[in-house]
Amino acid sequence: MRPVALRTPRLVLDLPAPADADLVTRYCQDPLFERCLTTPWPYSRADAEAFLTTHVPHSWASGIEPTWAIRRHRGGILLGVISVREAQHELGYWMGAEHRGIGLMSEAARAVAEWTLGGGIQGASTVFWRAVVGNVASARVARAVGFRRIEPDDAIVPTRDGGTLPAWYAVREATIDPRAHASWGDVLGVIR
């Protein structure tokens, strides 16, 4: 698959590049990542270089996990990263700490979900999301994008050491399920 750039009102999603290594290294020192993500921990510059020079090109070429850099404009600094894994069309994302809380990930995640469901990934009729139980910020992104929470008995996320943790799960189809927003009431409290 050839890399595809996506645009939203405030963002450009394009290819993460070797020149992004310093920022990726810095952002991935965030202690939140130790628990919420499976990125290496501790995270080194060599990890960022391997991600940018090997994982990202392979993920696009194989189609296994299209992966984007989130930027304000073409050539702008990398703010965060988002991907969609082919197997279950699972969204994964992180945002550099200083760029959080202004709706940017919700905007990026909506664009990637809609690209996936709109034919970006052939045959994809659902997009999947999951997060470690308690990851409220990520759940709010999923809610904002129109995901509907589901509660299978065995909802888990893998950990970087081969274990698992209990997880929240959600799905989204091309048309947002009218029950989607309310489905988050149990974990995000009062609907707003």
Ligand SMILES: CC(C)(COP(=O)(O)OP(=O)(O)OC[C@H]1O[C@@H](n2cnc3c(N)ncnc32)[C@H](O)[C@@H]1OP(=O)(O)O)[C@@H](O)C(=O)NCCC(=O)NCCS
């Ligand atoms: C999850 C994450 C990507 C959100 O990025 P962001 O750019 O701040 O997201 P947005 O600004 O679009 O915010 C989305 C919602 O989360 C809320 N939010 C943001 N930061 C929050 C926090 N620390 N605690 C609770 N809610 C938070 C926002 O208020 C917003 O809620 P609303 O839509 O109900 O108004 C970011 O916190 C992050 O990178 N976390 C660490 C990595 C991670 O957990 N990735 C997801 C793994 S499943």
